[in-house]
Amino acid sequence: MNKIKTVSLIAGGFLAGAMISLHLPALADKEAGPGLPIEELRTFAEVYGAIKQGYVEPVEDKKMITNAITGMLSNLDPHSAYLDADAFKDLQVGTQGEFGGLGIEVGMEDGLVKVISPIEDTPAYRAGIKSGDLIFKLDETPVKGLTLTDAVKKMRGKPKTPIKLTILRKGEAKPLEITLIREVIKVQSVKSKLVEPGYGWIRITQFQENTVADLAKHIGKLYKEGDGKLNGLVLDLRNDPGGLLNSAIGVAAAFLPPDVKVVSTDGRTEDAKQEFLARPRDYLRGTREDPLHGLPVDIKRVPLVVLVNSGSASASEIVAGALQDHKRAVIMGTQTFGKGSVQSVVPLPGNTAIKLTTARYYTPEGRSIQAKGIVPDIVVEETADGSAASTIGRIREVDLERHLNNDREKEEASPRSETKPTATKPSNGKPGKDKSGKEEDEENMPQRLEYASPGDYQFQQALNLLKGLQIMQYKPK
Numbered sequence: 001m002n003k004i005k006t007v008s009l010i011a012g013g014f015l016a017g018a019m020i021s022l023h024l025p026a027l028a029d030k031e032a033g034p035g036l037p038i039e040e041l042r043t044f045a046e047v048y049g050a051i052k053q054g055y056v057e058p059v060e061d062k063k064m065i066t067n068a069i070t071g072m073l074s075n076l077d078p079h080s081a082y083l084d085a086d087a088f089k090d091l092q093v094g095t096q097g098e099f100g101g102l103g104i105e106v107g108m109e110d111g112l113v114k115v116i117s118p119i120e121d122t123p124a125y126r127a128g129i130k131s132g133d134l135i136f137k138l139d140e141t142p143v144k145g146l147t148l149t150d151a152v153k154k155m156r157g158k159p160k161t162p163i164k165l166t167i168l169r170k171g172e173a174k175p176l177e178i179t180l181i182r183e184v185i186k187v188q189s190v191k192s193k194l195v196e197p198g199y200g201w202i203r204i205t206q207f208q209e210n211t212v213a214d215l216a217k218h219i220g221k222l223y224k225e226g227d228g229k230l231n232g233l234v235l236d237l238r239n240d241p242g243g244l245l246n247s248a249i250g251v252a253a254a255f256l257p258p259d260v261k262v263v264s265t266d267g268r269t270e271d272a273k274q275e276f277l278a279r280p281r282d283y284l285r286g287t288r289e290d291p292l293h294g295l296p297v298d299i300k301r302v303p304l305v306v307l308v309n310s311g312s313a314s315a316s317e318i319v320a321g322a323l324q325d326h327k328r329a330v331i332m333g334t335q336t337f338g339k340g341s342v343q344s345v346v347p348l349p350g351n352t353a354i355k356l357t358t359a360r361y362y363t364p365e366g367r368s369i370q371a372k373g374i375v376p377d378i379v380v381e382e383t384a385d386g387s388a389a390s391t392i393g394r395i396r397e398v399d400l401e402r403h404l405n406n407d408r409e410k411e412e413a414s415p416r417s418e419t420k421p422t423a424t425k426p427s428n429g430k431p432g433k434d435k436s437g438k439e440e441d442e443e444n445m446p447q448r449l450e451y452a453s454p455g456d457y458q459f460q461q462a463l464n465l466l467k468g469l470q471i472m473q474y475k476p477k
Contacts, residue, residue, distance in 0.1 A: 044068075069354070070147055077357050078107055078400040079343050085351040086156075087149055101156050102163070103185050104129055105241045107400060108148045112136050112168075116337075116395065117241050117311045119187060120205045123180045130169065131239075131311060132395050137166035137175075159183045192218035193452065198231035199466060201452045201459070204251065207243025207315040212250030212283060213291035219254065223296050232303040232466030234459060235319075236451060238333060242314025245342075249276050250283030252322040254292055255304060255329070260364070262322045265342050267359030272342070304329035305462040308374060309382070310396050313337035320374045321363035331376045332462050338397035340370030341404055360407060368408040371398045380461045382449070 051059055070082045083091060103122020106113050113135040118125040136143050138154045146154075155163060159182055167176040189211045191203045200222040204211060222230060235255075242248075245263075252262045256278045264275045276282045280290045306320050306329045317336050323329040342359040360370050373396065397403050452459050 070149070073354055073356070074108075074147070075402065077341070077402050077404050078397075079339075079341060079355065080357050081148065081355045083345070083353045083355055084149060086153060088345075088347070088351060088353045090156075091345065091353075091355075100159060100182065100184050102180050102182060104155075106135070106148070106152070108151075109134070109401060111144045113143050113148070113151050114395065116313075117239050119185070119241075120239070121188065122185050123183055127178050127180055129165075129167075129178065132170060134168040135165050136168055137164075139164050157182045190214040190218050192222055194222055194225045195234075195452055195463065198226060198229065199233070199463060200226065200230055201234045201236060203236040203451055204240055204316075206240060207247035207251070209244060209247070209285070211243070211247040212254070215251055215254055216291045216295055219295055219299055223298075228296075230298070230302050232305070232463075234452070234462045234466070235304060235306045235323075235329070236459070237312045237316040237320060238307050238309045238451075238458070239311035240313070240316040241311065241337075242316055242339065245276070245315065245318070246283045246285050248315035248318040249278070250292065252319045253278035253283055254295065254299060255323060256326055257300065260326060262364065263318045263361050264364075264366075265359040265361045267342070269358070272359035303466055305465055306331050307458055307462055308333040308336050308376060309458075310334055310337055310373075312374075313339040313397075317369045317374050318361065318363075321367065321369060324374065324377065325364040325367070330378060330465060331374060332378045332380050332465065333376050333458055334379060334381060335375055335396070336369075336373035338369060338371050338373035340368055340372075340397075340406075357404065360404070362408075366408070368406045370404050371406045372409060373397070378461075378465070380458050383457050 048064065051064060052061075066082070066084075073080045073082050102124045103119040104124040105116040105119065107116055108114065115124075115129055115131055115133040115135065117131050118129045135151075138151065141154060143151055157163065161182050162179050163182060164177055164179045167178060169176055187206055187208070189204060189206055189208045191205070193201055195201050202215065202218055202222070204215070222233075249262045256262070259277050259279050262276050262278050262282070266273050280292075284290065304323070306323055308316065308320050308331060312320065312333075313336065317338075317340065320331050320336065324331045340361055341357045342361055343355050344358045345353050345355050347353045360368055362368055449456060454460070
């Protein structure tokens with residue numbers, strides 16, 4: 001029986017520079033569907049003919065068909081899309097952790113490109129691009145009228161070449177103009193440090209092909225630096241947009257008992273109905289060597305706090321949900337993004353493909369994350385007074401047009417700030433004037449958060465919890 005090889009993925013949004021995540025099963029031939037809608041196809045043919053004959057300028061057949069395919073997919077949900085040859089190639093290359101571009105995860109809203117999250121250590125991140133920013137002009141080209149794929153194409157380019165983004169930002173009276181220099185972006189998937197004797201911090205920025213192996217190396221490094229013992233560990237998944245499904249399973253498996261359920265998926269086809277457990281066969285891909293073999297036994301019991309926020313999406317939510325359901329960790333921070341759907345990438349002729357939403361995924365206890373996300377066990381805002389500038393304009397899955405509904409719980413509206421936009425600084429990004437007319441000091445301008453630093457309020461609260469405040473320790477069954 002013939003089979004269509006597909007690439008299934010779990011990821012949040014479309015990355016400029018194309019960083020989207022993959023998983024590789026095969027989809028069996030689908031049963032023959034119902035008859036084609038003849039009347040609707042006749043109407044389609046008449047419109048096609050009218051454009052060919054009467055449009056003011058000639059239009060190529062390929063362009064019209066591509067536009068039709070793009071329209072069919074883009075009107076389903078925010079994550080289904082047509083991938084041209086460049087986008088498909090970038091998708092395949094992106095999971096290696098190295099790709100060209102600006103380093104922003106984006107979606108489309110009201111015809112504009114909306115920033116979901118800047119990727120750490122990239123031009124966009126360093127320039128201060130924020131979640132919720134609306135890009136309405138690329139150099140001198142208006143975004144309105146472009147498809148998301150076309151907009152991403154314009155943001156890509158040769159390394160060391162500039163591009164000017166004109167941005168609408170909540171809280172700014174005028175558009176911001178920010179010039180970025182494209183570069184080859186190498187994303188470091190895992191970072192760690194021993195913050196003080198006995199207490200470690202591990203951050204996962206994205207779930208890539210090498211994430212599980214890198215995680216094992218960093219765990220071993222922390223234990224070595226801690227003289228073979230850890231009193232507590234913070235797993236930082238804040239602003240991690242997701243990535244490979246098998247990597248998410250592997251990360252969860254590092255902290256969970258063998259063979260417990262990590263995540264399940266469900267959709268209309270039999271291929272979409274699957275369960276994934278904390279076992280090598282479900283997280284290994286392309287290698288027979290288990291990177292988790294040989295980890296310190298204590299890693300299954302060390303007190304664990306997982307930090308999340310509204311930028312934690314997809315694979316991050318799978319890990320947080322599994323550790324929460326098995327009561328292996330305390331989840332701390334703010335409610336996550338809520339991207340609980342699975343996409344399959346089906347290759348087409350001409351090195352193109354379609355990315356189609358085929359299933360929802362569920363935590364071990366059967367909770368659907370779609371349009372809801374993971375609710376932390378302990379809610380902690382980014383700052384003590386909850387006034388962090390980076391939280392303004394945060395978007396979640398429920399805010400996206402045509403998002404899938406949560407099929408197991410009543411959908412809750414995403415909280416929105418009712419504060420009217422006010423000018424916080426001039427659009428050129430330079431210090432402005434305060435109410436008295438004096439120039440503001442650059443040092444008083446909001447600074448980007450340094451993770452696991454003394455000024456990282458959420459991290460410090462996690463550390464306090466590990467030291468004895470309401471510790472929830474894992475008890476093996």
